[in-house]
Amino acid sequence: KAGVTQTPRYLIKTRGQQVTLSCSPISGHRSVSWYQQTPGQGLQFLFEYFSETQRNKGNFPGRFSGRQFSNSRSEMNVSTLELGDSALYLCASSSGGTANTGELFFGEGSRLTVL
Amino acid sequence: ILNVEQSPQSLHVQEGDSTNFTCSFPSSNFYALHWYRWETAKSPEALFVMTLNGDEKKKGRISATLNTKEGYSYLYIKGSQPEDSATYLCAPPGGSYIPTFGRGTSLIVHP
Secondary structure, three states, rough: OOOHHHHOEEEEEEEOOOOOEEEEOOOOOOOOEEEEEEEOOOOOOEEEEOOEEEEEOOOOOEEEEEEEOOOOOOOEEEEOOOOHHEEEEEEEEEEEOOOOOOOOEEEOOOOEOOO | OOEEEEEEEEEEEEOOEEEEEEEEOOOOOOEEEEEEEEEOOOEEEEEEEEEOOOOOEEEOEEEEEEOOOEEEEEEEEEEOOOOOEEEEEEEEOOOOEEEEOOOOOOEEEEE
């Protein structure tokens, strides 16, 4: 069973640009969550999508957005990049559902550097 | 915002030592707690999902206990090995049952 795939793995952007990251969840998983990790911080929750709908959202500015497609693949977009957006962005999939206690399966992450 | 505290922040032990870490969280409205292991250059991997007060779970040399009334969970590693070196994350759910991660405990096991 293929794991969670994130692309690209590494990318470098400059301030003011925008970036799109992609996540393909495990087959059959309908929930995709995105997390940001910066040095010294824990994993900060960005948002969760379930069946193409944003079900939950973390405390990030509107420059951070996402979407989910009918095949459960998800993308997140960051517009007008700032230096502080440099981070590892992790995607996680789970089976989801109302009683969402299922474990998260993480991808290897996309490391974004903003210059 | 859920306040999740993990202690210690980092830990250095010798091979063969047993060790334990703590995850503290607000005890109200508890739903479930996840433990993850995150090795360098890899993805975080789930160790345990715990839902009941008094839960004890075990996987090989690693075990965890849960006390929802007082708001803490312990993770134990018996006879640490170098391959146990990783960051251990706990994640009780915050609003809408989204796992809210602590900053983790970084464990380094010296041969």
